Amino acid sequence: MKGAFITTRFEHVLGWARKYSLFQYPFITACCGIEYMSTACAHYDLDRFGAGLTRFSPRQADMLLVVGTITHKLAPVLKTVYDQMTEPKWVIAFGTCAVSGGIYNNYSVVQGADRIIPVDIYIPGCPPRPETVLDGLIKLQEKIQNGRPEWRWLKT
Amino acid sequence: MAEDLTRVLTEKFPSGLEVHSNAPGDEVIAVGGAVLLEVMSWLKEGPLEYTMLLDLTCLDERPLGRGLTMVYHLLSLRRNHRLRVKVFLAAESPAVSSLAGLWKNANWLEREAYDMFGVAFAGHPDLRRILMYEGFEGFPLRKDYPLRKRQPRLKERVPDA
Numbered sequence: 001m002k003g004a005f006i007t008t009r010f011e012h013v014l015g016w017a018r019k020y021s022l023f024q025y026p027f028i029t030a031c032c033g034i035e036y037m038s039t040a041c042a043h044y045d046l047d048r049f050g051a052g053l054t055r056f057s058p059r060q061a062d063m064l065l066v067v068g069t070i071t072h073k074l075a076p077v078l079k080t081v082y083d084q085m086t087e088p089k090w091v092i093a094f095g096t097c098a099v100s101g102g103i104y105n106n107y108s109v110v111q112g113a114d115r116i117i118p119v120d121i122y123i124p125g126c127p128p129r130p131e132t133v134l135d136g137l138i139k140l141q142e143k144i145q146n147g148r149p150e151w152r153w154l155k156t
Numbered sequence: 157m158a159e160d161l162t163r164v165l166t167e168k169f170p171s172g173l174e175v176h177s178n179a180p181g182d183e184v185i186a187v188g189g190a191v192l193l194e195v196m197s198w199l200k201e202g203p204l205e206y207t208m209l210l211d212l213t214c215l216d217e218r219p220l221g222r223g224l225t226m227v228y229h230l231l232s233l234r235r236n237h238r239l240r241v242k243v244f245l246a247a248e249s250p251a252v253s254s255l256a257g258l259w260k261n262a263n264w265l266e267r268e269a270y271d272m273f274g275v276a277f278a279g280h281p282d283l284r285r286i287l288m289y290e291g292f293e294g295f296p297l298r299k300d301y302p303l304r305k306r307q308p309r310l311k312e313r314v315p316d317a
Contacts, residue, residue, distance in 0.1 A: 114315035
């Protein structure tokens with residue numbers, strides 16, 4: 001291979017590196033957490049996609065998993081966790097409650113995590129099967145790879 | 157036992173207590189708010205030994221022409237027997253005496269009933285909301301709480317299209 005070289009784009013390399021090193025922060029509030037656990041454990045193995053490292057500090061994470069019902073009481077906590085994450089960061093709404101509030105349309109439940117923070121991928125299901133979660137993760141990886149970096153922190 | 161129980165109760169408290177159900181294992185009595193504390197402490201410490209307060213909740217029965225109703229679920233561990241006690245409260249500014257001095261768990265249960273229904277528990281050591289947040293207005297499980305009323309703590313963003 002002496003003298004061989006490859007050409008690529010900086011953004012492509014950046015996306016490739018990022019999509020396979022997603023450090024996740026699981027923000028788990030409800031029964032969807034069980035499906036998250038089975039997805040993260042050996043049977044379905046989130047780690048095959050490079051998303052196996054669970055961080056319990058939002059400052060070390062770049063993928064926020066909103067798993068479960070978000071109530072109005074909890075909304076400021078979710079906002080704080082999101083704000084503490086460093087760029088680049090992505091958010092997955094995991095399960096029907098995080099997507100839209102689900103069956104709970106009442107005085108206490110926020111009608112979707114995207115009313116509080118921007119969401120990149122919505123995973124439907126009550127709760128979603130692990131295959132659905134993996135599909136959502138792969139779609140997020142595609143988004144990271146193909147989407148142009150938003151440089152959100154430069155725009156503020 | 158069922159007949160015995162209600163007979164014992166009506167003999168002990170001839171006024172301010174009526175039997176709503178005599179079905180074995182499903183006895184229901186209603187007591188007046190004025191004698192609630194007296195009846196409950198006798199049920200707990202008297203010969204019937206209802207030592208455990210399983211649950212305490214409230215019903216908004218105003219659509220049925222009543223006021224609010226408190227419901228207490230008691231269990232006698234020694235006799236393995238249950239009893240339900242109801243107290244009918246006024247529709248306007250419902251109030252009843254607190255049982256937090258008798259059963260410690262009544263403290264949080266009554267806070268929940270206050271939070272959801274606005275029942276004022278006289279003699280409660282720390283009557284404030286337990287589930288809803290500071291600044292929440294009204295009592296959400298009352299029938300007159302607007303179905304669509306929302307009180308978000310944050311200004312909600314408009315989701316991306």
